[in-house]
Amino acid sequence: MKEKETSKLYNSITNVDNRFIEEAQTKTRKRISKWTKWGAVAACFCLVVVAALFIPNLTPTVPDDEVQSDTSIDYPAMIMVDNRLYKDCGKALDLPVSTEPDGQIITSCDTIPTENNQSNFGIGYGYRYGEDNTIYVQFDDGWHIFVLNETENTVDTNGLTEQELMKLDPGYNAG
């Protein structure tokens, strides 16, 4: 651990402005008013109409050899282990906290993991091999199930967005 640097960061965060500290003690989420909700729907509709009128080509083609790394896309939480991609299924597992992990996530990326022991949500997480093509990933005091997203080198594209498909297969949108 880079103790000196993290200490400085910890202390600086300790001393941030009072208003941010107080704001963080508010746990209830604000309810969105009906007007805000319908206002947002109307704004989106206007934006689509304007975009359709003024932007000639809404679906730009991506060159075969150039896939842009777009970190604004909200990819699902994923990890790569043994050249296989696993995706968070949102379910937890009743496994003792003390269970030893089989491996650890050591690198991280912003989009879709492409290396073994890599995630797209940070490093240091332990994982265990689970049953039926699953991996259990440890967060704080619990284990969470990630399911295989790839079989026989073929990516299961179910549930992936256009952008995700383009990222996985650069030629997807070209022809």
Next chain:
Amino acid sequence: MEDLEIIGLFFKRDEAAISETATKYGAFCRGVALNVLSISADADECVNDTYLRAWNSIPPQKPDKLGAWLGRVVRNIAFDLWKKNHRQKRYAGMEEILNELEDCIPSPAAVERQIEEQELTEVINIWLASLPRNDRILFMRRYWNGETVNTLAEESGTSPANIAKKMYRLRQNLKSKLEREGYSL
């Protein structure tokens, strides 16, 4: 009781100041201490030391926001305790927070000069102010309150992996901000 009245008791050297502080902010202080230390007895020790430090510091100090002031004291005492004991005890909360904060440290090649702690606080203030409110609250609850990823996930009705992913992006965002400004820690 209002903060000003409690501070008034401290100024009068009335011991009720401690019990009123405990009534109003005891749970909050204990929560912060327990989140970062994860050991109940040590968290209690931290909270008691916080009351003692308040008694010794007010007056002359007169905090604008007593809760935030006490929270800072608790975090500092917890950090001192971690530094003193972390080779003997496993303070899971603090270890995780510090490990994650490593992601925010700019890479050496990208920096021009070392930033002082106070200046770093100012940069973080500006960065926090630029975030959407929900992201800012999430960052503060994780790295100031020390709340676990699981707690945050449960409350927002999403999976811990999604919260972890969001936290990772926020840390990368802070790191970029520091690198853009040419700082090293």
